[in-house]
Amino acid sequence: MARPAPGQLPLFADLDAVEAAAVDEPTLRLAAALPPAIRLGTSSWSFPGWTGIVYAPRGGRPATEQELARHGLPAYAAHPLMRTVSLDRTFYAPLTAAEFAAYAGQVPAGFRFVVKAPAACTDPVIRRGGFGEPTRDNPSFLDAAVATEAFVRPAVTGLGPKAGPLVFQFPPLGRRLCADVPRLVDRLAAFAAALPRGPQYAFEIRDAELATMRLTDALGACGAVPCLAVHPRMPSVAEQVVAFGLDRADAVGPLVARWSLHAGHDYEAAKAHYAPFDRLVEEDLPTRTALAALAAAAARGGRDAFITVNNKAEGSAPLSVGALARQIVAAV
Numbered sequence: 001m002a003r004p005a006p007g008q009l010p011l012f013a014d015l016d017a018v019e020a021a022a023v024d025e026p027t028l029r030l031a032a033a034l035p036p037a038i039r040l041g042t043s044s045w046s047f048p049g050w051t052g053i054v055y056a057p058r059g060g061r062p063a064t065e066q067e068l069a070r071h072g073l074p075a076y077a078a079h080p081l082m083r084t085v086s087l088d089r090t091f092y093a094p095l096t097a098a099e100f101a102a103y104a105g106q107v108p109a110g111f112r113f114v115v116k117a118p119a120a121c122t123d124p125v126i127r128r129g130g131f132g133e134p135t136r137d138n139p140s141f142l143d144a145a146v147a148t149e150a151f152v153r154p155a156v157t158g159l160g161p162k163a164g165p166l167v168f169q170f171p172p173l174g175r176r177l178c179a180d181v182p183r184l185v186d187r188l189a190a191f192a193a194a195l196p197r198g199p200q201y202a203f204e205i206r207d208a209e210l211a212t213m214r215l216t217d218a219l220g221a222c223g224a225v226p227c228l229a230v231h232p233r234m235p236s237v238a239e240q241v242v243a244f245g246l247d248r249a250d251a252v253g254p255l256v257a258r259w260s261l262h263a264g265h266d267y268e269a270a271k272a273h274y275a276p277f278d279r280l281v282e283e284d285l286p287t288r289t290a291l292a293a294l295a296a297a298a299a300r301g302g303r304d305a306f307i308t309v310n311n312k313a314e315g316s317a318p319l320s321v322g323a324l325a326r327q328i329v330a331a332v
Contacts, residue, residue, distance in 0.1 A: 018063050019056040020075040027322065031080030033329045035299040039112055039164070040325055041084035042317035043260070043310040045069075045076040049276030053318045054079055077107040081321050084112045084164055086258065086308040091116040091169065094150045100158025112164030114256070114308050115155050121147040122170045124177060142187055144194030156199055164306055165256045167227055169204040178207050182214065189218035202227035202256040208235055213245035220252065228257035228294075230287055230313065232264065237290035246294070254304035255294055259287060259313045259320070270312035280323070281315030288320070292327035299332055 034040075045054070046069035051062035055075055063072065076082055087103070089095075103113065124141045125134035140146045147168075156163055177184050192201055203219055204227035205211065211234070216226055226244045228237055237257070241247050246255070262270060262282055274281050295305040307324065309317040 016067075016071045018058060018068060018072045018075045020078040021052055021054055021056050023080060028080060030322070030325055030329060034081070034325050035328075035332060036110070037299055037303070038295050038305045038328060039083035039307075040321045041082050041086065041114070041306075041308050042076075042321065043086040043088050043258075043308055045072050045085055047277050047311065047317075049278040049316070050318055051278075053278065053316070054082070073103065073106045077111050079318070081325055082318070083110065084114055084306055084308060086114045086116065086167075088116050090151070090155075091119055094118050094120075095154060095158070097154040097158035100155055101160075102158075104159045104162045107162060109161075112162055112306070113159055114164045114258075114306055115159070115166050117147060117151050117166060117168045119169075119171070121151060122168050124173060142191040144191050147191075148196055152196055152199060156196075163199060165200045165202040165225075165227070165254065167202045167204055167256065167258070169227075169229075169258075170206060172206045172233065173210075178209055181209055181212070184210065185212070185215050185218050188215065189222060192219055192222040192224045195222075197223065200254060200256075201225075202254075204229045204258060206231065206233045208233070211235065211240055211243040213243070216244045216246070223253070225253040225256055228255075228291075230257065230259040230291075231261050232266075237287050237294070241290070241294065251301075252303070254306060255298040257291055257294070257305075257307045259291065259307065259309040261310065261312045262314065265312065267312055274311055274315040277311040277316045279316055280319050283314050283323075287313075288324055288327060292324055292331050295324075295328045296331035299328075 046065050048062040048065055051057055055063055055072060076085065120140050124138055126136050126138045127134055152166060155166060188203060195201060201224040203224060206229060219225060228240050230237060234240060235243065261267060262284055291307055295307060298305040309320045311317045314320045
């Protein structure tokens with residue numbers, strides 16, 4: 001961008017820019033040692049508490065949440081350990097191809113987005129206010145045509161080569177659907193099979209009884225994979241690995257994991273306990289160790305790995321990413 005002439009104001013893009021925090025030499029060396037196929041990142045990027053970790057102060061103060069949401073992505077993507085990010089806002093409402101393209105234009109070529117499908121595709125019920133009490137059955141649940149038009153095509157068109165896994169996160173599906181696990185697995189697999197081929201799909205479940213090799217194999221036949229969900233509703237990462245058969249020598253497809261929430265908390269309690277997300281408050285070493293071993297094994301096997309971390313996992317997602325990267329490098 002051209003430098004403004006004397007007496008001229010800079011372009012508004014310059015005024016809006018959020019600067020990246022300085023990166024120290026140990027972090028640069030760590031990023032250089034982390035295999036390129038391993039992409040670590042966070043859930044969203046708009047947290048003022050990350051000032052000094054990911055972002056530089058803006059005019060002597062932290063950038064606001066709104067400023068970071070609008071202008072912080074380029075600075076986030078400039079951090080050498082941040083090779084992906086989870087676009088979670090898509091869970092609440094679809095984005096257009098143009099909106100996805102605007103995000104893609106802010107990150108380098110090697111960056112990839114993990115994108116959550118709208119809940120309208122994955123929730124079996126329609127809820128009051130969008131996410132309140134159930135009101136009636138959802139006619140769009142597991143409707144591949146709706147998912148394709150509202151989510152897959154806009155994401156793939158807009159993000160282009162920067163599209164990473166498209167994640168279908170299913171809420172707890174309830175007794176009625178989970179009463180017949182084989183039938184439910186078949187429905188999930190039929191949904192996956194009806195989606196357009198080409199994108200990488202990952203299915204994240206919140207019902208432990210669905211964590212089976214049957215689901216892994218059914219999804220694998222369609223080119224999809226289970227997404228490991230680090231969440232109190234689910235077994236530990238180590239237990240999910242065995243249940244899904246992800247430790248098998250013939251495991252294929254990328255490793256996709258979302259480290260969402262520390263055991264013993266709900267989201268609101270974790271948010272209150274961990275804010276402003278500028279330090280590790282409760283480290284989860286078993287989860288970190290298990291994820292590091294999985295990522296290292298994927299890299300050794302020539303497979304990609306996508307691991308995104310929420311602030312509610314340990315207290316500060318970027319610091320969790322750094323700690324995870326160090327364990328991965330030690331294990332590769």
